[in-house]
Amino acid sequence: MREILLIGCGKIGTTIARMLAKTHDYHLTLADLSTQRLSQLKSLPNIRATLPLDVSDPQALDRAMQDKVAVISALAYPLCPTIAQAAQRNKLSYYDLTEDTEVSTHIAELAQSSSPPQIFVPQCGLAPGFIAIVAKHLAEQFDTVDSISMRVGALPLYPTNALKYNLTWSTLGLINEYCQPCQILQDGKLHSVPALSELESLSIDGTRYEAFHTSGGVGSLCSSLLTQARHIDYKTIRYPGHRDLIRFLLHDLKFESRRGLLCELMENAIPSTEQDYVLSFCNVTGTKEGKLIQLSDARKIYHTQLDGKHLSAIQFTTAASLCAVVDLTQLAPTPNQSGLIHQEDIPLTDFLKNRFGKYFELGNTESAQVTQPSAIIASN
Known part of the structure; x- marks a missing residue:
């Protein structure tokens, strides 16, 4: 033990x-x-x-x-x-x-x-965390990698407020992601871009979404693949209109410099919910055997029950990801392992075989329902 x-x-x-x-x-x-x-x-x-x-x-x-x-x-x-x-x-x-x-x-x-x-x-959660494991796995299928795009969102099933959002995890962490600079890899060099920038639209299973830069979700992937990819970025998925309202609060009303107050306001005005779902999408383009190809991984994970306890999708996926990493490094450690371990150092196949990582498997029926979205279309 x-x-x-x-x-x-x-x-x-x-x-x-x-x-x-x-x-x-x-x-x-x-x-x-x-x-x-x-x-x-x-x-x-x-x-x-x-x-x-x-x-x-x-x-x-x-x-x-x-x-x-x-x-x-x-x-x-x-x-x-x-x-x-x-x-x-x-x-x-x-x-x-x-x-x-x-x-x-x-x-x-x-x-x-x-x-x-x-x-x-x-960074053992969903994003950063699992999404970097997926991205590295897809990138390893190529001879040369051109671009890696990661998109992740935790969304309420039944949005009712103007933000079309419910609090599902740390409010302070959420605000931090909306404020801090975001790391990307562009033309093979590390760059920093503002949070909430480069808004794009997406359609997933017939539902319209938006995505924009937020801090931290890319984890250490840009540095890890610095010499192997031309472009890497991470964006958060939300329902349309969310980004503009958050930008109004942070920039126009200047809550960016009063994050504690904004945290208090949001926690008193926006209810939490356990009725949510997680969208995870990674798209990689590059060359293999002289041909330009694209590989994608898309997952939609719903809130679930665990031992009679109802869990939100973000709660479930974040905890399961960390537990899988603990399992893989504590019960089956690599010889002489020490120092820093990046999430992308963990093979996706090992992760999904793990008793906690299996919860991310497509078609899983033992816990949260995990499906592959029928269509994902993104446009800048």
Whole structure:
């Protein structure tokens, strides 16, 4: 049994706890500021302990990490560096879900001083995360790669407000994605473009959507494929009109400089929902045997039930992706593995064979319904 510390028992953290606990391969210590959240998870199997924890207390954080092999951060991105630093000094492997590029860069620097079997695996969610695994897999089918386009969105099934959106994960993380610069690869060189820029329209299964640049979703793929591709970009999918309203809030009303207030306003005005679905689309063009070809991967994943608990699609896919990565690196580690592991380093075939990664399989009927959209058309 692997001893794991999971910090953060919100929607995603709770789902991670439920998924890992039922495997009987992990002993979990669950930590959170909220004793109420912890009390709701005590009855899960293989829970070693529940621990009220303030991660700003370094001594308490170090004590929580004693006798553990790994720590998972399911907290908001600003708290991840503190946990990663504690993992480094306590010789634990580290996993998180952060989309923030500065945080990921900091964690990559920490990983440089690690030694086997300690590893650092940031960005283990859906995007960044699974989408980079898919992109790398498609790119490997080509002799030369021209462009990689990644499009991902978590959308309510029944949008009713002007934003046509419901809160399904970290509001602070959502706002951060809408504000921070976005990395792309253009003509073989790294560039930064503004969030919310380069709006495009899409039609998927007869439904109209829009997509635009947001920060973090590309993960480390641009750097990993710097010498192998000409163009790489990532955009978030939303219902039409969403981008313009968000830009009005952030730029015209200047909430970009008052993110805490905007977070409070959104959480008091926009309800959350578990009735959602995730769209994941990756398109790669390049040459193979002298011919210009295109390969695509498209998945539509709906909200689901897990052990009688209703889960939103974004909650389910994010947690399942992280759990698959933990499984692949903790139960079947590569020899002498250490340091930083990028999501795109994980083979898609291994991911989909995993007991958690299989939830992303097309046609899967054991959990969330995963279908392949019948048509995807994009135009700038």
